[in-house]
Amino acid sequence: MIRAIEDAGHKVMPFQFNDLIAFIDYDGVKIKVGDVDLMRDASAIIVRPFGRMSLDQAIFRIDLLYTLNDSGIPIFNKPYAIERCVDKFRALCTLKMHGIPVPKTIVTEKPNTAFKNLEFLKSKKIVLKPMFGSKGHGSTRININERDVLWEVLHTIGFTKHTIYMQEYLKHGGRDIRAFVLGNRILAAMHRKAPKGMWKTNIAQGAIPKRIEKLEPELEEIALKSTEILGCEIAGIDMVIVGESPYVLEVNSQPGWKGLQSVVTDMDIAMEIAKYIIEKAKK
Ligand SMILES: Nc1ncnc2c1ncn2[C@@H]1O[C@H](COP(=O)(O)OP(=O)(O)O)[C@@H](O)[C@H]1O
Numbered sequence: 597m598i599r600a601i602e603d604a605g606h607k608v609m610p611f612q613f614n615d616l617i618a619f620i621d622y623d624g625v626k627i628k629v630g631d632v633d634l635m636r637d638a639s640a641i642i643v644r645p646f647g648r649m650s651l652d653q654a655i656f657r658i659d660l661l662y663t664l665n666d667s668g669i670p671i672f673n674k675p676y677a678i679e680r681c682v683d684k685f686r687a688l689c690t691l692k693m694h695g696i697p698v699p700k701t702i703v704t705e706k707p708n709t710a711f712k713n714l715e716f717l718k719s720k721k722i723v724l725k726p727m728f729g730s731k732g733h734g735s736t737r738i739n740i741n742e743r744d745v746l747w748e749v750l751h752t753i754g755f756t757k758h759t760i761y762m763q764e765y766l767k768h769g770g771r772d773i774r775a776f777v778l779g780n781r782i783l784a785a786m787h788r789k790a791p792k793g794m795w796k797t798n799i800a801q802g803a804i805p806k807r808i809e810k811l812e813p814e815l816e817e818i819a820l821k822s823t824e825i826l827g828c829e830i831a832g833i834d835m836v837i838v839g840e841s842p843y844v845l846e847v848n849s850q851p852g853w854k855g856l857q858s859v860v861t862d863m864d865i866a867m868e869i870a871k872y873i874i875e876k877a878k879k
């Protein structure tokens with residue numbers, strides 16, 4: 597990303613969220629990184645993955661983005677889009693309420709309540725995920741007949757004060773679709789094939805990418821609509837197909853593209869993103 601923006605003739609200043617300092621003064625607000633006053637000096641901000649953090653940090657970071665956004669700096673993605681997408685519950689509810697197909701899901705705080713409602717999922721296997729997770733880390737699949745294991749896992753989640761987020765297991769055969777959306781077009785798409793016997797199709801979990809030359813119109817429409825519903829301009833949409841039916845698993849608001857770039861040889865993805873951002877940057 598840095599290389600692409602520099603190649604396009606612009607300056608880049610990478611920084612971490614914890615490099616930022618907010619000043620609330622008598623005459624206004626400033627957000628600075630060293631001597632750089634972002635509200636005065638930045639013409640656009642690109643947000644890369646937040647990583648793991650405390651709730652305090654997450655809220656502060658989103659607040660910083662809102663403040664910068666309110667001051668008129670174009671931010672990619674917009675804070676409200678990031679906020680919706682990183683929260684898997686909020687994202688899935690919003691998608692479903694706009695008619696996007698998503699897996700049957702139960703979200704609740706109490707392990708006993710979750711346990712009592714398992715049948716709702718109508719699935720032989722259950723997927724449990726951290727509500728604020730990524731790269732397949734921390735999710736687990738459990739057979740519904742293993743009641744004692746399920747009981748223990750649900751109570752462990754409750755014990756650590758986490759919210760229970762569980763879904764029907766969609767039989768995708770170890771293969772999913774990642775569509776990369778920029779603006780209102782599909783930039784590129786790929787299949788991700790999990791290693792034999794594995795069910796998580798994240799590249800970080802060892803899945804192998806394979807380019808999709810042309811996404812089916814139905815999937816294209818679902819990916820573009822999902823991106824728009826959540827307010828993203830840059831997004832990685834994870835979809836699976838079971839039988840003939842597509843489902844959206846999640847929309848990534850800070851997607852990586854290393855795996856995708858490795859199978860897309862005729863396009864510089866970073867440069868496409870750079871051009872899009874430069875076009876929309878504060879002049
Ligand atoms: N309900 C589900 N049924 C089957 N596989 C799933 C389900 N949810 C997630 N997966 C698998 O796990 C991967 C990671 O899940 P996802 O919801 O995309 O979270 P993240 O990528 O943020 O960890 C998916 O790409 C998919 O391969």
Ligand SMILES: [Mg+2]
Pocket residue numbers: 731732798834846
């Ligand atoms: Mg994913």
